[in-house]
Amino acid sequence: MSSSLSKRKLDDYADDDSPPFSINPSRMRKDHSTLPSSPSLFRSSSRPLQFFVRILSDRTLVLRADPSDTVESIHGKIQAITGIPAFEQSIIYSGRQLQCDKTLAECKVQNDASLYLVGRMRSTGHPKAWKLINNVIKLIFKLCGSKSPVYVTQTVKVMLAEFMSLTSQTDAEKATEHLLIFSASSAPKALVMLYMSKDNRGAADEAIRHFVTSSKGILNVMHNISGEFVPIILEFCRLLKKAAGIDDPLYCLCRSSLAGMVPNTELGEKAKTGIPDIFPFVQELSTKLTNDFALSTQSMPFPGPSLADIRDFASFVAPLIKEIEGFCDPIKFPSDFRRVCHYGEEARMLYKIFHDLLGIFEMCLRKMEDRMNNDVKQDYGILCVGSCHQLEFAKELHKISTIYSGCEGLFWETMKRNKGAFCNLVVRCAKRSEDHTWVMECKEVTNFEARRHLAMMKLPEVKDDYGEIHEMLIDRSHLLAESFEYMKNAEIESLRAGLFMEFKNEEATGPGVLREWFFLVCQAIFNPQNALFVACSNDLRRFYPNPASKVDPMHLEYFRFSGKVIALALMHKIQVGIVFDRLFFLQLGGRTITLEDIRYADPLLYNSCKQILEMDPELVDQDALGLTFVHEVEELGTRKTVDLCTGGENIAVNSENRRKYVDSLIRHRFVLAIADQVKHFAKGFEDIIGCPRLQNSFFKYLDPEDLDWMLHGSESAICVDDWKAHTEYHGFKETDDQISWFWKIVGDMTAEQRKILLFFWTSIKFLPVEGFRGLASRLYIYKTSESRRRLPSSHTCFYRLCFPAYRTCNVMRDRLNIITQEHVGCSFGTW
Missing domain, CATH: 3.30.2410.10 (Hect, E3 ligase catalytic domain)
Structure with missing residues (x-):
């Protein structure tokens, strides 16, 4: 037998990329029928046999022996080569374990046959585990090799469950050794062989699913051994893909389980599993997503890609994105692919995948836009059902775009061209449990409805359970004072759950009364006579904190109360007819106030500052302005001078420090003067929304006009x-x-x-x-x-x-x- 032919025969059954047990049982039986029926024919031949023995580590031995040699002698040869004691060896051929006292001829071992050495029960550490997995393998061969139904006392699933129960959930080293036994025994290949057999598919399906489920359970307890499970699940995926195809339900389960493990697993050149091992799944899922999106653009209803496929795609692509991000700034195509990381070829392929997916996604958005514009309500409803996962897909496309130079801009330009459809996705699909900060990286692609929806998800949801909400009984004649006391003493959690309102000596209750209370209490809070807020001089509808509010010793507590009321009004989606000043809005979002921000709040000061900055430097240095770093303010009817910096009265404004003077003036006039009031209002808002980070993001998601519309409502006359x-x-x-x-x-x-x-x-x-x-x-x-x-x-x-x-x-x-x-x-x- 030539070496090339030997290799071909070996590859038929022992290819690393295919199950060594992928011999079709029917084919196996057919081959058996062609063997000589009498062992005497073998004994009469003096021609030696050459055969292959696949051992547990995937190493293959080439052995020679006479047909009259016993199986026991073969065990001895294997021991001499490998050191594995003969009593720990079990040889499988054609689905049967070979008995030691039988000859090769009696066992019908043919020339160039493939034998399997399984179930080595090492006398180190885990003998019971070795014995269990050995019995599993033997049972599988017995089931696959029998022409008639086999009676078994224990199913493969039960035996495998017992094996998995032995895996330590407290000792990572022992758990790793245990899993190595499973891999070394070629159990994945045996189970897939059983799955592909005609009569035992269900048994194998149950067993493999149990292993996958058990793996997830163990990883929930021991996250640090995911690197040991990933190669096993990866092998299941490879074997099932080749044997059953990518549409097979069991393959899809294993692929999805692998995707769930990848984010918590170290991948790389030194790890057991590398990015090249998982990148084929990126390509496979990108093809599936492309096809599903293409179908969803057809006139017939089609649900589009599944959320599971989108999330699995994201999980498989994440390690490559992380690797590329760790090397440099966004890479340029094509010059940087080889230079930036060890995975240049994968980076090149992902670049193409991004463009292909972006193209098909734009087709879907255009289809949605067309139906929105045509107002085809029935088709539009079907389309919305099919597009429920597309926002998450857009998020993943955006994530990929950030690692390639020019691709992020291309992504946002695509969304802008289909702004209506994209915003519709945001409004219909964005969920509270998800992170949507990426959408606001390009605010121009959003409209009011999208921004409002994202901001509202930062606020608590009003609960329907009236047993948890906060109850208030208010006297109309003491509306503000009594409302303040109720809010001050209320449990924050009860306020977040909702409010139940009733006015004293009135029978009316329910949402209508609550809407009325919100309107009336906000009118009182922002009434200038109460000195908490003042109206802007150029727009009396707009309010900002009164710098002189300290006339009331309780003013800061009232500002905290005001923040709670406004947050609750927004939470209950009630328009109260109040509009915030732009500067107040910006400070609530934690933004720095600039000269352009005061343009409408104080046009006179804005123009003066512009003139200072635009004056000829020589005139400024000649002290033509006659200014120093001081600011004159009016407080409780008296005027006083405040230094803008230490020793400001003695520092003249010149061409070099005039920008600092303007910035300091704006900061003292519009920030420091009301800093305490803004801080306490924000604290009250934070009480309802939950934390400062959520409060800042709430206001950052919105434009000032957005909050106007949410708090005040429509400016148009009632139609x-x-x-x-x-x-x-x-x-x-x-x-x-x-x-x-x-x-x-x-x-x-x-x-x-x-x-x-x-x-x-x-x-x-x-x-x-x-x-x-x-x-x-x-x-x-x-x-x-x-x-x-x-x-x-x-x-x-x-x-x-x-x-x-x-x-x-x-x-x-x-x-x-x-x-x-x-x-x-x-x-x-x-x-």
Whole structure:
């Protein structure tokens, strides 16, 4: 037999990339049938046999012997070569263990046959484990080699479970030795052989799944041995992929389990598993994702890529990203691939994968954008269901883009071209448990709805369990003081759960009353007469902390209370009609105030500072300004001078220090003067949101205008047509005279009267930016059986307006005119 032929025969059964036991049992039986039926034929031949013995370490021995030699003599030869005692050896051939007293001829061992040495029960450390895995292998060969059903007292799964139960969960060294026994015994290859057999697939499936599940359980306790499990699961993946294919459920389970282990495993040239070992899974999953995305763009409904595939792809690609990031700045294509790291070829392939995936992802976004623009509601709904995991996929694409020069910009340009679809993904798919800071790295790609959604997820969710929420009973005549006391003494956790409001001597309770309380208490907090906040001189709708608030010894506690109220109003999605000054907003987000930021807050000071910075340097150095590092402030009716730095009165402003002077002036005027107030307001906000980091990110996610819309609501006048479109009727029909009269009367009202009517109806005076569609519910008009002399009533919790069938339009107008008076329209709802 030539060496090349020997190698070919060996490769058929012992290729490192394929299961050595991948011989089809039916083929095995067919081959057996061609053997001479009588062992005498072997004994009569003097021609020696050459055969191969695969030992536990994947080493292959080439042995020669006469057909008349006993199996025991073969054990002796193996011992002489390997040192493995004969009593620890078991030789398997054609699915049967060879008995020591039999000859090779009696065992029908043919020339160039492949034999397997299994179950070496070492007398070191783990004899029971060796014995167990040896018995598992023997049973597998018995099951695969038998032509008829085999009766067994224990299943492969039970035996494997007993083996796994012996794995130490406290001693990493012992656990590692135990797993090496499993690998050395070629158990993965034997189990895959069993899985591919015709009659034993279910038994093997159960056993392999049990091993994988047990592996995860052990790793939950001992994270530091993931490097021992990964090569085993990796071998299962390779064997199953070749034998069963990538769509096989068991293969998918093993691949996904491997992906879950990779992030906690050290990979590299010195480790048992390297990046080249796992990169094929990146390529495999990228192809699958591409195909699934392509199918999702077709007209027929298709769910698109699964979340599991996206996360597995991310896990497999993460080690390469980490390796590249550790070497240099974003790498340039193609010059840097070989230079930057040991994995230049993988980096090159990932670069191509990124572009391919970005291209197909843009196709999906365009499809979504088209359906959004065409307003095909049915198809759009199907598309949204299929796109529920695409935001996470976009996150992974962005992560890959950061390691290649120019790719991050390409990614964001792609998102900008499909801004509507991308923002729709953010609003529909972003979850509280996920990190979305990457989205805000390019704020221009987001719209108000996306930014609001991301910011709102920083706030606690209002719970439906009324047993946990905080209850308040407030006297309207002492609204601010009593609300302050309740908040001050409340448990923070109960406030985060939600609020239950009731006014003293009033029967009304529920969400409608809560909305009214938020509106009224915010009006009180920001009332300049209470000295907590002052209105901006150029925009009286905007407020910032009053530098002179210290006139009230409790002012800082009230600022903390104010922060809680605003956070709770945002949490409950209630528009309170308040707008923050830009500088106040920026400070809450931890941002530095610059000259351009004060442009609208103090136009006079802004222009003066601009002139100082733009003046001719020679004029400034000639002391043409006559300025020193001091600032004049008014406090409690008196004016005083404050140094902008130590000894500021004696430091003249010149061309070299004028920038420092401007920065110091801005800092003292707009930051230090209200630093304590801002700090305590932020602390109150933090009480509700949970921590300073979340508070800062809440404000950083938003533009100042975004917070305006969230707190104040729509700046537009109430649209009667929009109001009517979102109203339903009970007892009345849309064609009834009373309904026609009602909308005609509302159409004739002033803007303020409409606000009062809306407040009477819903306890909402300021609509969301989206108008009536942004409310939590549609509005309702109910017909009552009460006397026509009765005024309309409302159930603000449920957005219900109730009135009888008035006889004439004038009667209805009179009744509505009464309730649209400010002092009547407030607090008139029943519940």
